[in-house]
Amino acid sequence: MLTFLSNSRTLCKDYQKTHEQETAARQALRALLANRYGRSLDQEIRGSEGGYLLQWYQLHKISLHKAAIAMLFSESHRIQTMPDLTGWSVVFYMRPCFVHGDDINPSTAFFVHEMRLQYTPIFQRMIARDTGSPSMEFDQAMRVRQETFAEANITTPLITVVPIQLVYDEYSITHTVPVFAPSHGAEVALAARMQDPNPSNYLRRWIPTLKAMVLRGHMLGPLFGKDDEDVNLCVGRMIKQGPIPTWVPLTDEEANGAGYIKFPGVVGPVVPRSSRGAS
Incomplete structure (x- = not known):
């Protein structure tokens, strides 16, 4: 009992310290926004904060999507209906980073806590929100995605779609991540990983x-590649080349x-060497 109480006190202190750090980071971010926008209305500052979160998501979107797919395959044993992901979602809980100086770098403004x-039972609602449809079943969502990709000349087989949600204070960003069959190059990369x-x-x-x-401000890119890209993705950063930051x-x-x-853009299931060739 004494050990439990001691550990509980330590955990409470750690939680309090983390909470204080998060609060200080957010206050610093909002103070900078207030200075930048002439101490405008609180609602406008909060809107600017949400705008930076959206910018951050757009920069790190491919990385987040690949991480969601990695988590899906890593914990697929929990999903009895795979590849039907009705009711399942990957949630990212976000925190603000401390802002140094007077400039906010959108690529490092937040981190994944x-x-x-x-x-959860809200899968269909998240799909509906993402596609603009008032009601959509999983199979229908798959068909809509397949039609969209066909229009974009993406012929890679679509395995499933997984909803993701970014949560930061009162803000929430939802999206659905397509999970494609690996390309030939990706299959070669996955086969090499099986040697581990x-x-x-x-x-x-x-x-x-x-x-x-x-935390390093790194992200997968190129940022505007095809949705089924895998083997050609690599890690890069944003640099200023003139007025518009560019991914390199x-x-x-x-x-x-x-x-x-x-x-790093190749994410898929792997089979241990001992399992290969088994009937």
């Missing part, structure tokens, strides 16, 4: 890798030094 695959004694490790490493990428890839030396795996 926690990420969960959870079962524990090939599924890379799926579990994706979450801490995502958190590290975000890291050098091989930089990527290796940061600990990023080869072909």
Whole structure:
């Protein structure tokens, strides 16, 4: 009992410290927004804060989507209806980063505090919100996605779609992530990963890798590639080349030094060597 109470006090202190840090970071962000916008109305400041969150999401969208797919495959044993994901969603809980100086860098304004695959009954509502349809079943959502990709000349088979949600204070961003069959190049990369004694490790490493990428201001790109892109994605950063920031890839030396795996955009299930060839 004494040990439990001692641990509880430690946890409470840790939680309080974390909460204080998060509060201070958000106050610093909002103070900078207030100075930038002439201490305008609180509602306008909050709107600007939400705008930066949306910018952050657009920059890190591919990375977040790949992380959601990695979590899906890593915890697929929990989903008895796979690939039907009715009721399932991946939720990212966001926090603000401390702003240094007078400039807000959208690529490093927030970080991923926690990420969960959870079962909720609101899947259809999230799909409906994302597609603009008042009501949509999972199969119908799949058909809509397939039609959209066909119009974009994307012929890669669509396995499923997984809803994601970014939660930051009173803000929420929802989207659905398409999960495609791997390309030939991706199959080769996945086969190479099967040589690892524990090939599924890379799926579990994706979450801490995502958190590290975000804190460094790194993200997968090119940012405006095709939805089914995998093997050609790489880690990069935003740099200012004139008035508009541009995404540029890291050098091989930089990527290796940061600990990023080869072909980071390739995310899919892997089978241990002992399971291959089994009937």
